[in-house]
Amino acid sequence: MSIDNVPVLVDVPAYPDVPTYTNLVGGLHIWEGDGWKEESLSWKIGTYLASNLSGPQELTLRGPGAQEFLSRLSINNVYKWKVGTSKHLVMLDDNGYIATHGLSVRDNEDTFRHLASWPWPIYKAESTDLDVELTVRNIFLIQVAGPTSLQVLERLLGEQVRDVAFLAIKDVTVPGIGEAGEVELSRIGMAGTLAYELRGPLELGPRVFDAVYQAGQGLGIKRSGWRTYVVNHTEGGFPQISCTFLPSVYEDDGFMTHPQFSLFGNAAGSERTGSVDHQDLRARFRTPFEANWGWMAKFDHEFIGRAALEAEAVKPPRKTVTLRWNKEDVVDVFRSQFEPGEEYRNFEFPTTPQSPAGGHADLVTIDGKPVGVSSTAVYSYFYREMISHSTIDLDKAEIGTEVVVHWGEFGKRIKPVRATVERFPYLDLPSNKDYDIDSVPSGVTSTK
Known part of the structure; x- marks a missing residue:
């Protein structure tokens, strides 16, 4: 598929009833799916379905120097980090301004993945003296958020997944799509409500997206695009690079x-x-304190921009x-x-x-x-x-x-x-980390 004769990565189906697509951040995305008003209500009353962050490559860092490399880049402490969980990492320039930020996953002792982020780590890896190998791949990243999102996912997968804790990850199998365990489910999101992400090889993206959409019929699911993306972040209290500030x-x-x-x-x-x-x-x-992320900074390690951030921490x-x-x-x-x-x-x-x-x-x-x-x-x-x-x-x-x-x-x-x-965040509904999962009806008739 192409837009204006320019080939693009495709991670969403070509729905005949979706009025507008756009070519942004390296891939074909929905601009407006089921109407911006319905979309902006979806993460409060139903399910928000979006693939806006598909396109930027997933970066894998592995080797004996991988963790130290991330530590030198990030204001976060990356050593107190359980395998199989996620962290929101914030990376600075020498002046203490945010160069990039994004979700990272720890797969094992010396393997990490960095998602939906500017390629600052790749740029900095060119001058590192550490033993770290970097590889990239194109992935789909589908966001599923809202009070009925867990039901939708359980319908999709045919099993209960309410054991996936906030920031945790689980390998799952989407029936009829890809290999067993080829897709991962993460309980993470920026909507300010119950939210999950599905991630896997980009070529599976359109089929997985449509499978989620079909599973959500009758549960208020809306295909959402870039037109409503910043509404999500502004209501949910999550500043976002390239949306509310520049890297x-x-x-x-x-x-x-x-x-x-x-x-x-x-x-x-x-x-x-x-x-x-x-x-x-x-x-x-923005600096981390200006973006309300100063609490993430741990001054127990050396990182780019530490001196500037430490000076600001005295009196933000x-x-x-x-x-x-x-x-x-x-x-x-x-x-x-x-x-x-x-x-x-x-x-x-x-x-x-x-x-x-x-x-x-x-x-x-x-x-x-x-x-x-x-x-x-x-x-x-x-x-x-x-x-x-x-x-x-x-x-x-x-x-x-x-x-x-x-x-x-x-x-x-x-x-x-x-x-x-x-108030900040403005959305006054239960947050993802505090959501009472036991209050959510099951999406399957029996557990596996």
Whole structure:
């Protein structure tokens, strides 16, 4: 299959009733599947089915130096890590800005896999003195999230899998697809609700995706695409590289000019928009403390960016909060489209700019003084609110604080939008790690 005569990796079926596909992050993805409103409700009332993160290659690191290599890259302690479990690893540049982050899996004592991430480890491996071998393969990564997701998966697999704990992994067999144990199931997700991932060889992706979709009939399953992706992350309280901020590799000349990574250097989400000067990359970068991930940092080992992060840890200046935008001011943006003169930048539902949009940054002020930066504007159909993630001064981050978001493009007409600091995450439903699995009806009639 191709888009505009450009061959792409295919990891989803060509459904005749799916209105829009897109070529993003190295593969063919659904842009809008069952309608963005239905999709944005799915992880709260049914099942969200998406393959947005298929495409970036799975990186395997193995050898006697693999664990030390990951340790030198990651702010996390990678030694207190059980085999067969996952970790969210955060990797920095020398200045303490996030270069990449992603899910990693420990398969055995000296073998690790890194998923859905920028290829920062590959770039850094070129200059390492450690004994570590890196290999890559194309995989599918299918996200299945929401209150009925476990039932859907048990229908799919024909067995109960509620023994899969949060962050744990289990090899499974999808009946009629691939070899026994060729697919892995992980209880992980960024939706803020009960969520799982299915992962395996890319060539099996379309068949597995459709098998999950068929298993979810009658359980509120919706095929979801990139159009609603940032809604998921914004409601669920998970900042995401290339969606709510940019990786700092944009300031690394070696990475940006590397022939192997040219695709990433020109990746979607790199376009800079918003009321903050478009030349200001710092406003579009994040440190771990700014992304609310500072708690992951363990200063018991040497890692790239440690000195900068350790200095920030003494008194972190900012954190990420949810901003709820004033409805009257949002409506005024639409009103300007029907008046003479220069209009305000319009909103595109459900996200503006449309995802991925990590290069977007709007100035946030209190009494005219800068206090933070707001990322993509997100319309939550579930809450009927316009919300955004904002990195804001720590002493202004208390719930109820009133701020002003400067909505628009730098050098053009700006709309001051009143906003209020609200709970983070904004989604007020049971989280994945705390979900009461015993409350979920079985998806199979008998156990195996």
